[in-house]
Amino acid sequence: FDSSIALRPYYQYLWPFLVIIGIIASLPSLLHGCRSIKKNTTLFFLFIITCFISILFSKDQNASVLYTQRLVLGYGFALVVTSSKYDKIIINSIIMYCSILLIISAVQLFFPPIYYSYFLPLVNSESELLQSGLRQGLAVGLTNGTSQNGLFMSIGFLPCAVYMLFKKEYKLLFSVLAISFFLMNFATGKRSYSLIITLELLVLLLLRFSGKSKIKTITITSLFLVLLICLFYIVADFIPSLSSVVDKFQELEDSGDITNGRKYIYNMTWNVFKQNSYQMLGANTLVSVIGKEAHNSYLQWVVEFGFLLCWIPIFYMIRIPLKLSKRIIKC
Numbered sequence: 001f002d003s004s005i006a007l008r009p010y011y012q013y014l015w016p017f018l019v020i021i022g023i024i025a026s027l028p029s030l031l032h033g034c035r036s037i038k039k040n041t042t043l044f045f046l047f048i049i050t051c052f053i054s055i056l057f058s059k060d061q062n063a064s065v066l067y068t069q070r071l072v073l074g075y076g077f078a079l080v081v082t083s084s085k086y087d088k089i090i091i092n093s094i095i096m097y098c099s100i101l102l103i104i105s106a107v108q109l110f111f112p113p114i115y116y117s118y119f120l121p122l123v124n125s126e127s128e129l130l131q132s133g134l135r136q137g138l139a140v141g142l143t144n145g146t147s148q149n150g151l152f153m154s155i156g157f158l159p160c161a162v163y164m165l166f167k168k169e170y171k172l173l174f175s176v177l178a179i180s181f182f183l184m185n186f187a188t189g190k191r192s193y194s195l196i197i198t199l200e201l202l203v204l205l206l207l208r209f210s211g212k213s214k215i216k217t218i219t220i221t222s223l224f225l226v227l228l229i230c231l232f233y234i235v236a237d238f239i240p241s242l243s244s245v246v247d248k249f250q251e252l253e254d255s256g257d258i259t260n261g262r263k264y265i266y267n268m269t270w271n272v273f274k275q276n277s278y279q280m281l282g283a284n285t286l287v288s289v290i291g292k293e294a295h296n297s298y299l300q301w302v303v304e305f306g307f308l309l310c311w312i313p314i315f316y317m318i319r320i321p322l323k324l325s326k327r328i329i330k331c
Contacts, residue, residue, distance in 0.1 A: 007122075019073050022080030029083045037082070043316050044075055050305055050312045051283045058282025059289055067284035091159050098156025099177065105141035105149060105184050109241060137241050139187040150190035154197050157181035161201060165208045182228075183235060189244035201228075262295055269294045273303045280306045 023030070030037075051068040058064040081090055108115040119142055123130065129145025141149045160181060163174040185197045205224055209217040236242040252258045268290055272281075281304045286294055294300035297317070302310040 015073055015077070019076035019080065023076055026080050026083040029085075030079060037079075041079070043319075047313050047316050048072060048075075050309050053309070054280045054282045054305060057280040058285055060282060060285045063284045063288060064282040095156060095159050095177070098152050098181070101141045101143070101149070101152050102156060102177075102180055102184055105139040105153075105187070106180075108141060109137075109139060109187060109239065133189070136189065136244065138189040138244055139184055139241065146188040146190055150185055150188040150193035153181050153185035153188060154193045154200070157185065157197055158200055161204050165204055179231075183232070183239070183242060186232070186243075186245050187239065187241045189241070189248055191245055191248060194245045201225075265292055265295055266299060268292070269296075269299055269303055276303070277307050280304065280309070 048068065048071065051064065051071060055061055055064045055068065084090060104115070104119055107119065123142060124144055125131070127144045129147065130140055130143075133140040133146040133149075138146050139149055139153075140146055141152070143149045143152070157178055160174045160178040164171060164178045167174065182197060182201070186194050202221070202225070205221040206217060209220050212220070232242065248260075249258070252260055257263065269286065272286075272290060281289055283304055285304055286292070286300050294303065298314055301313045304310075305313065
């Protein structure tokens with residue numbers, strides 16, 4: 001909806017409406033929810049309060065208000081969805097949604113005339129990220145750029161890969177979907193999501209064969225990854241855009257900056273923080289200050305919320321991985 005020029009006016013009203021109605025309808029289950037949800041919501045309110053405080057000192061109040069509004073609506077929507085007891089319905093809905101985006105991405109790569117005629121007009125075709133992706137022959141699908149599409153391909157891959165490895169029913173269907181999401185992720189040219197999706201697969205394989213001896217687990221996992229790499233290079237001969245991640249690494253290495261300008265942005269962002277260590281710039285205002293995003297949420301929060309309050313959003317985001325890290329290592 002946000003990417004579509006035609007649908008965006010409806011989205012501005014539909015999202016708040018769905019969240020309000022959803023919260024009212026699911027209030028009993030939310031009030032009697034488990035302790036972890038209540039604790040999570042309490043911590044999230046601290047995050048929201050931090051954002052509201054930052055609006056008072058913001059360098060760009062419109063940007064801070066919009067960020068806070070979307071944060072509240074996003075969390076409200078997530079609360080409603082996760083209040084349901086039917087996890088399977090939620091997961092299958094995610095698979096269906098991401099599969100639609102996967103199909104549109106495939107249409108873009110294999111049937112460009114159809115994509116340009118029917119799908120491209122639905123999105124903001126003036127988006128610089130979108131046009132850049134199209135010029136390079138990368139998969140952008142029905143989003144405003146390769147980053148969003150890479151994210152959706154990673155999200156779609158995970159439940160399909162879990163079903164492929166652990167579920168007995170419809171194994172062929174989920175195998176095809178998981179492989180398609182995996183390959184399409186590389187077709188977006190996003191190095192970060194390609195690394196993430198590879199790590200996801202590695203962890204799933206280790207969990208799948210964890211009941212066997214360590215030597216068998218490592219051997220089976222290694223063989224699977226080797227076969228996948230061979231498949232990747234075979235398919236890449238037919239779909240050149242799959243090699244875009246490898247090509248991008250090579251191109252950036254030759255240029256002398258493998259970070260693609262990120263190091264310069266990080267240094268510039270850190271210099272802004274050193275000048276305003278205890279001063280709040282306001283939520284989501286870094287673009288207004290230096291003309292660019294930090295490309296790192298944690299660093300951006302440090303700059304925008306200042307030294308005194310930046311720990312609230314950072315702790316909120318990293319506490320779950322820290323909490324689960326022992327279980328993951330044990331597995």
